[in-house]
Amino acid sequence: MTTARQPAGTLTAADTGRKVLLRGWVGRRRDLGELIFLTVRDRSGIVQVLFDRARSGDEPVLRAGDARPEDVVEIEGEVVRRGAAQVNREIPTGEIEIVASRLEFLARAETPPFLPEDRTNATEELRLQYRYIDLRRPTMLQNFVLRDEIAFRVRRTLHELGFLEVETPMLTKSTPEGARDYLVPSRVHPGKFYALPQSPQLFKQILMVSGFERYFQIARCFRDEDLRADRQPEFTQIDIEMSFGTEEDVFAVVEAVLAAAFGAAGIEAQRPFTRLTYAEAMERYGTDRPDLRYALPLCDLAPSAAGSAFAPFQKALAGEGTVRGLRVPGGAGVSRKKLDEWTETARSYGASGLVWAKRAGGESSSPARKAMGDAAFEKLLAAGEIADGDLLLAVADRAPVVCAALAALRGAAAREIGAIDTSRHAFCWVTEFPLFGRDEKTGAWFPMNHPFTSPRMEDLDLLESDPGGARARAYDVVLDGEELGSGSIRIHRADVQERVFRALGITEAEGRERFGFLLEALQYGAPPHGGIALGLDRICMIAAGASSLRDVIAFPKTTSGSDLMTGSPSPVAPEQLRDLAIAPVRPPES
Numbered sequence: 001m002t003t004a005r006q007p008a009g010t011l012t013a014a015d016t017g018r019k020v021l022l023r024g025w026v027g028r029r030r031d032l033g034e035l036i037f038l039t040v041r042d043r044s045g046i047v048q049v050l051f052d053r054a055r056s057g058d059e060p061v062l063r064a065g066d067a068r069p070e071d072v073v074e075i076e077g078e079v080v081r082r083g084a085a086q087v088n089r090e091i092p093t094g095e096i097e098i099v100a101s102r103l104e105f106l107a108r109a110e111t112p113p114f115l116p117e118d119r120t121n122a123t124e125e126l127r128l129q130y131r132y133i134d135l136r137r138p139t140m141l142q143n144f145v146l147r148d149e150i151a152f153r154v155r156r157t158l159h160e161l162g163f164l165e166v167e168t169p170m171l172t173k174s175t176p177e178g179a180r181d182y183l184v185p186s187r188v189h190p191g192k193f194y195a196l197p198q199s200p201q202l203f204k205q206i207l208m209v210s211g212f213e214r215y216f217q218i219a220r221c222f223r224d225e226d227l228r229a230d231r232q233p234e235f236t237q238i239d240i241e242m243s244f245g246t247e248e249d250v251f252a253v254v255e256a257v258l259a260a261a262f263g264a265a266g267i268e269a270q271r272p273f274t275r276l277t278y279a280e281a282m283e284r285y286g287t288d289r290p291d292l293r294y295a296l297p298l299c300d301l302a303p304s305a306a307g308s309a310f311a312p313f314q315k316a317l318a319g320e321g322t323v324r325g326l327r328v329p330g331g332a333g334v335s336r337k338k339l340d341e342w343t344e345t346a347r348s349y350g351a352s353g354l355v356w357a358k359r360a361g362g363e364s365s366s367p368a369r370k371a372m373g374d375a376a377f378e379k380l381l382a383a384g385e386i387a388d389g390d391l392l393l394a395v396a397d398r399a400p401v402v403c404a405a406l407a408a409l410r411g412a413a414a415r416e417i418g419a420i421d422t423s424r425h426a427f428c429w430v431t432e433f434p435l436f437g438r439d440e441k442t443g444a445w446f447p448m449n450h451p452f453t454s455p456r457m458e459d460l461d462l463l464e465s466d467p468g469g470a471r472a473r474a475y476d477v478v479l480d481g482e483e484l485g486s487g488s489i490r491i492h493r494a495d496v497q498e499r500v501f502r503a504l505g506i507t508e509a510e511g512r513e514r515f516g517f518l519l520e521a522l523q524y525g526a527p528p529h530g531g532i533a534l535g536l537d538r539i540c541m542i543a544a545g546a547s548s549l550r551d552v553i554a555f556p557k558t559t560s561g562s563d564l565m566t567g568s569p570s571p572v573a574p575e576q577l578r579d580l581a582i583a584p585v586r587p588p589e590s
């Protein structure tokens with residue numbers, strides 16, 4: 001009779017005396033001649049296996065002596081308790097070991113380029129190239145166990161709330177989410193292309209027109225953007241859409257989904273989430289994704305700066321600029337080196353510089369004091385409510401530059417003074433986004449989200465008179481300064497949709513050509529509807545406490561969009577191009 005296979009990581013002292021069968025990978029080998037120790041790893045964990053001549057017999061000892069890291073083995077043996085001095089508290093099975101009576105190699109392994117252990121010196125490139133070995137590392141495995149649990153909870157929650165999971169096409173037409181499309185040439189229709197979906201946006205709206213009422217999908221999306229460290233060209237969204245609801249209904253669903261998802265990692269989502277409008281977020285924190293684990297609100301220094309002859313202030317206020325600041329409580333002790341670093345941070349956001357001032361031991365000081373004059377300087381400190389021991393950071397520039405610089409400095413200052421309580425998590429909604437943004441170079445309006453977002457009804461007339469002033473029924477959900485998702489109540493009337501297209505400079509013909517099918521659908525009885533998309537990869541990354549999206553995506557791409565394991569993208573055979581009616585391109589000289 002064969003013994004059933006035992007998961008290695010589940011054995012405890014309670015199993016002492018049991019005969020067990022293990023199958024897994026060899027980790028480390030310690031060879032003491034008469035005694036050989038192997039660790040054996042499988043999905044459940046690791047256990048130590050002992051081979052000794054007296055108890056195991058000659059052949060198993062001989063074979064164990066030949067075992068190498070990452071060989072796949074089958075081992076039979078008996079669970080024995082370790083002596084008190086041998087107990088290993090670092091692993092759950094540390095109280096016992098297996099005395100082996102048999103060892104078979106199910107597969108031999110070449111020397112791996114690195115050992116799949118949590119602490120590794122392997123470069124990320126090597127880890128991505130040998131991804132199958134990297135994924136053997138216990139923390140990587142744990143990340144995917146967590147990801148599976150999160151996806152399962154999301155599905156269960158949405159299913160219980162009456163949402164239907166529906167798949168939408170991968171080979172489709174362009175969806176305007178603001179990125180470039182990945183195009184797929186059609187062989188059957190030479191010269192024509194599919195686009196991979198940037199999101200299922202148009203399909204989910206059409207499912208609402210079809211009367212599905214509540215849709216979701218754990219959907220793959222593709223965006224050909226210049227990649228940044230925290231982006232992937234293909235990523236996964238929890239895509240949601242619902243009919244007949246308002247913002248309140250969407251918020252309730254999303255809060256339930258996120259509470260369930262983060263619950264998988266023991267992170268509590270305090271409900272209801274805090275809410276603030278876009279205007280409030282920009283005013284208080286300089287960003288539409290504020291980290292609310294700490295206060296540190298920005299302050300308006302323009303009225304006091306107006307009275308000073310300080311040239312940078314005057315310059316900003318003479319144009320369309322402003323002067324705003326940040327009080328860093330207890331920040332007077334921040335080093336000069338740090339302040340220089342923060343000045344560089346402010347410059348990296350386009351600011352001409354950073355003005356700092358501190359009050360310590362009753363003395364106020366600042367490199368700008370002299371240029372500002374004592375009275376104006378004191379007025380500035382008073383406006384910033386700077387008390388003894390505090391630091392004031394001020395930036396004078398165009399409003400978007402001031403906001404971006406101070407938002408970054410707010411985070412840096414919070415870290416510096418230890419104001420972030422990392423045991424807490426702060427979820428919030430940011431609402432009432434502007435409907436449009438404006439391209440600084442061309443002056444053209446573009447949709448802040450996508451062109452199907454509904455304006456607030458009271459702002460409808462601004463579409464023609466003041467497009468920049470129109471607010472959208474759009475919202476973002478933010479966690480600890482990271483955007484988890486964004487969505488909106490949609491336009492469900494063809495006439496409003498046309499007005500929005502017009503404001504965006506999309507002609508009727510262009511609108512018809514790009515999204516005619518949606519416009520047409522809106523004419524056949526479209527219910528009011530809205531939804532959201534939540535970034536599953538980012539949720540998993542935060543829940544796992546990982547520092548990179550690549551640690552929660554099984555086969556991710558590098559920042560230049562390459563898959564180092566498969567070697568994609570790669571050239572294709574000339575015949576394939578001929579079939580697709582595509583002329584070969586010479587790669588640009590590098």
Ligand code: ASP
Pocket residue numbers: 177198199200201240449450486487488531532533
């Ligand atoms: N389609 C949007 C996006 O992918 C989300 C939404 O509006 O539901 O960002």
